[in-house]
Amino acid sequence: MPESPPPRLDEIDVRLLDLLQQDAGRTLHDLGGQVGLSPSAVQRRLARYRRDGLIARQVAVLDPHRFGPTVLAVVLVTLARESFELHRAFAARMRADPQVQQCHRVAGPWDYVVVLAARSMRDCSRLGDRLFKADDNIRRYETLMVFDTVKTGLALPLPAP
Amino acid sequence: MPESPPPRLDEIDVRLLDLLQQDAGRTLHDLGGQVGLSPSAVQRRLARYRRDGLIARQVAVLDPHRFGPTVLAVVLVTLARESFELHRAFAARMRADPQVQQCHRVAGPWDYVVVLAARSMRDCSRLGDRLFKADDNIRRYETLMVFDTVKTGLALPLPAP
């Protein structure tokens, strides 16, 4: 499985990608105005980003507070026994659940950091029970309830050109 | 500061919003086909979502692996002294740094969970030093290096209609 080399980006690429990370709803004309390029030049670059897989996807970010109460939690998890298959099974379960926002395998005493999104404290508690308490391959887990989200997003710092 | 009540959503709203959370690049025509509505009916609903602030923003999600090495870390942080102003200052610093992807205030012995994105292990280490080690109001912090991202996103589970 060959890894394609990272495409070289000039300064305009970096500025375009940063603009798109902030707001992907702009027109080619707008983007061109920001970076000093014609709409079609911008379009050619965007097409390249998609072809090269630089832009994985384009999503709408919903505001949690406008859907009635929303509860977030960060859960630290350590498995009881480790094997390729057990990790695979755990990861598959995380991916399959719409209430699991994010799941990262990490180094150190904890194996995973999982971010949960629930409709209420009770919902969140039941979710934790279902995902972690009911799994007999989980040695221990700790739930950190989120009081306040200071910053959110998936933006990457781009390499300098 | 009055909180507007959560707008009631019918089943089509929930399906539309879920589609948009997965892929906001589709046309009104496509979306209409998925939920059985005409493009303009879809458009009126989307306009309402934006007016009501349900859709906070629309962003491009970049693929970390295509930009050369990218290192993620989850950092658990506890402040030394707590006050409204000290928390404000810390939050402002997190918001201002482009390498801070996410920052949540949490309950329990840890005060914050911070997600960092860096260009290399060394970059990540220096970032941690700058953000946390150099801050004399931080009692302790623990860095959990991310081995593998099992799932990522900001999708919310929507309330049943």
Added chain:
DNA sequence: CGTGAAAGTTTGATTGT
């Protein structure tokens, strides 16, 4: 890379349910 024409998409007025 820019231009401009063709294709496709969004928008808004109108009408009907």
Added chain:
DNA sequence: ACAATCAAACTTTCACG
């Protein structure tokens, strides 16, 4: 109040210079 249709405005796309 909400949905469908149609035409106008805008946006994206693509061949060419």
